[in-house]
Amino acid sequence: MLDAHAPLLRDALVDAGYTYDRVADLLGPQATAALQRNETVPGRRRTSGGSALETLVRLFVLQTPVPLAEAERALPGLVEPLAVTGMLEASVGEVAARLDCRPYATDTDSLWVVSDLTPGLDGRPHRVSADHVLGISAASSSLAQLTLRHDVGRALDLGTGCGVQALHLAAHADRVVATDVNARALDLARFNAALNGVASAVEVRDGSYFEPVRGERFDLVVTNPPFVISPGTGERLVYRDSGLPGDRVVEDIVRTAPRHLAPGGWCQVLANWVISTDRPWDERLAGWLDDDCDAFVVQREVLDPAAYVELWLRDAGIDGTPAYVERYDTWLSWFEQEGVEGIGFGWINLHDRSGSTRTGGPTHELLSWPYEVEQPVAPAIGAWGTALDAVVEPHTQLVTRVDVRQETVGPVGAEDPETILLRQQTGLRRARSVDTVTAAVVGACDGDLAVGAILDAVAELLGLDPAQTRDTHLPVLRELVVEGYLTPRPTPRTPPPSRPGRTRVPG
Numbered sequence: 001m002l003d004a005h006a007p008l009l010r011d012a013l014v015d016a017g018y019t020y021d022r023v024a025d026l027l028g029p030q031a032t033a034a035l036q037r038n039e040t041v042p043g044r045r046r047t048s049g050g051s052a053l054e055t056l057v058r059l060f061v062l063q064t065p066v067p068l069a070e071a072e073r074a075l076p077g078l079v080e081p082l083a084v085t086g087m088l089e090a091s092v093g094e095v096a097a098r099l100d101c102r103p104y105a106t107d108t109d110s111l112w113v114v115s116d117l118t119p120g121l122d123g124r125p126h127r128v129s130a131d132h133v134l135g136i137s138a139a140s141s142s143l144a145q146l147t148l149r150h151d152v153g154r155a156l157d158l159g160t161g162c163g164v165q166a167l168h169l170a171a172h173a174d175r176v177v178a179t180d181v182n183a184r185a186l187d188l189a190r191f192n193a194a195l196n197g198v199a200s201a202v203e204v205r206d207g208s209y210f211e212p213v214r215g216e217r218f219d220l221v222v223t224n225p226p227f228v229i230s231p232g233t234g235e236r237l238v239y240r241d242s243g244l245p246g247d248r249v250v251e252d253i254v255r256t257a258p259r260h261l262a263p264g265g266w267c268q269v270l271a272n273w274v275i276s277t278d279r280p281w282d283e284r285l286a287g288w289l290d291d292d293c294d295a296f297v298v299q300r301e302v303l304d305p306a307a308y309v310e311l312w313l314r315d316a317g318i319d320g321t322p323a324y325v326e327r328y329d330t331w332l333s334w335f336e337q338e339g340v341e342g343i344g345f346g347w348i349n350l351h352d353r354s355g356s357t358r359t360g361g362p363t364h365e366l367l368s369w370p371y372e373v374e375q376p377v378a379p380a381i382g383a384w385g386t387a388l389d390a391v392v393e394p395h396t397q398l399v400t401r402v403d404v405r406q407e408t409v410g411p412v413g414a415e416d417p418e419t420i421l422l423r424q425q426t427g428l429r430r431a432r433s434v435d436t437v438t439a440a441v442v443g444a445c446d447g448d449l450a451v452g453a454i455l456d457a458v459a460e461l462l463g464l465d466p467a468q469t470r471d472t473h474l475p476v477l478r479e480l481v482v483e484g485y486l487t488p489r490p491t492p493r494t495p496p497p498s499r500p501g502r503t504r505v506p507g
C-alpha cells in the first residue's frame with residue numbers, strides 16, 4: 001500500500017532538497033556527531049526555521065513531532081495517506097514519524113532509505129521489536145564498501161532488510177533479487193526500490209537464505225546476514241539472530257553459495273565467526289571452503305566474549321533492565337561451555353574459478369588484518385582475484401606498485417638493517433617483511449627487465465647461486481603479485497597481420 005505513494009514522496013523529497021549533503025550541511029559537524037551518539041538536541045537547535053528541509057530533518061532524522069501545517073508544506077498531499085500506511089502519525093495539530101526516511105549517497109546517486117526508527121534517541125527506553133527493520137548501519141556501510149562494483153548481469157542480496165544493498169546493486173546489475181524472511185523488511189525493500197526508481201530492476205522474494213533462488217546462479221551475491229552468535233535464549237531479533245547454533249548461519253552460506261555462482265561470480269559475506277579454544281580460526285574456516293572457489297577471508301577484528309555480550313545486549317536495549325545480569329551470565333557461560341575463546345568479525349570473499357586459466361587447486365587466503373584499510377576496499381579484493389591468474393616466470397616483466405614504500409629497521413649505525421618491510425599506502429595497506437634479495441628485486445622492477453635477469457643480477461651482486469636464487473625467489477615474487485606489491489606488465493598486443501591490398505604505406 002505504501003508503494004503507491006513512492007512517486008509523490010520522491011517528488012517531495014527532491015523539492016525539499018532532502019539530500020545527504022544538504023542535511024549534513026544543515027546539521028553541521030557537531031549536531032551530526034551528537035546524532036551518532038543518539039542525541040538530537042543540537043540538531044533541533046539548528047532546524048527551527050520551518051523550511052521544508054528542516055521539517056523533514058526534524059520529522060525523520062531527529063524523530064521530533066512537527067506542526068501539521070509545516071508537515072503539509074514539506075509533504076504536500078501526503079500527510080494523510082502516509083498516516084494511513086503507518087509511516088506517519090497525525091494527531092491534533094501535530095505529525096510524528098513512525099518510520100525513518102533518510103537521505104543516503106552513493107558515489108553516483110542520491111538515494112533515500114525508509115526503515116524502522118532508530119531506537120533509544122535522547123535516552124528514551126530502547127525498544128526493538130522482533131521484526132525490527134534496520135536502517136543503514138555501520139555493518140551495511142562495511143558491506144557496501146566491500147562489494148565489487150563491476151557491471152554484472154544478475155545479483156543477489158541475501159537478507160535484504162530495508163534493501164540498502166539491493167539499491168547499490170541496482171546501479172551496476174541488470175537484475176537484482178533481494179530475499180528476506182521478515183515480511184516488514186520485504187515491504188520496505190520493495191518500497192525503497194520504488195522510491196528510488198529501481199523497482200523494475202529489483203525483485204524482492206520471501207524465503208529463507210538461498211531457498212527462494214533454488215537452482216539459480218548469480219554473478220554477484222552479497223550478504224550481511226543475521227550473524228550474532230548467541231545461546232538463543234532471549235527473544236529472537238530477526239535482523240541479527242539467525243536461530244541457528246553458533247556461527248552455523250555463516251558456515252551454511254559459505255558452503256552453499258558456490259552452487260549459486262555463475263562462472264567467475266563472486267560471493268561477499270560480512271560475518272562473525274567463533275574462535276574456539278581448540279583450533280586456530282583460519283584452520284576452522286578453511287574447512288568451510290569449497291574447491292570450486294578461490295577464497296579471500298579477512299579477519300578484521302576479534303572481540304573477547306564479555307565485550308561481545310555487552311555489545312549485543314546494549315543493541316537489544318537490555319542494559320539497565322532487570323534481565324541484564326542474568327542474560328549476560330547465561331550468554332557468557334554458554335560461550336564457556338561451547339569453548340568460545342573470542343569472536344572474529346570480517347569479510348569472506350568467494351570467487352568461482354571455473355573461468356580461470358590457472359592450473360592446480362584453488363587459492364584460499366585467510367588473513368588476519370586488523371589495521372586500517374583504504375575505503376572502499378572493494379578494488380583491492382577484485383585485484384586479488386585478478387592477480388591469482390598471473391604467471392610469474394623468468395621472462396615476466398613486473399612493475400612495483402607506485403604506492404609501495406620500503407621501511408628498514410635496525411640498530412643505530414649498523415651497516416645492514418635487521419628487518420626490511422614493504423608497505424602499501426593504498427588498498428588493503430598490506431605490509432610484509434622481505435629478505436635482501438626480494439627487496440632488491442622489488443626495487444628494480446620497473447617493467448623493463450624480465451624478473452629472471454633481475455634475479456641473476458642481484459644474485460651476482462650478493463655472491464649467491466643464480467639458479468638457486470631463481471628457484472627460491474620466483475614463488476615469493478608470485479606471492480607479491482597476488483598481494484598487490486607487484487603487477488605484471490601487460491604484454492603488448494601483436495598487431496593483426498595486414499591484409500594485402502589494404503595496407504597504406506606512407507610516402
Ligand SMILES: C[S@@+](CC[C@H](N)C(=O)[O-])C[C@H]1O[C@@H](n2cnc3c(N)ncnc32)[C@H](O)[C@@H]1O
Binds near residue numbers: 134208240
Ligand atoms: C543484519 S540485517 C542486514 C540488512 C541489510 N542487508 C543491510 O546490509 O543492512 C540481516 C537481514 O537478514 C534477514 N534474515 C534473517 N533471517 C533470515 C533468513 N533465514 N533468510 C533470509 N534473511 C534472513 C533479516 O530479516 C535482516 O533483514
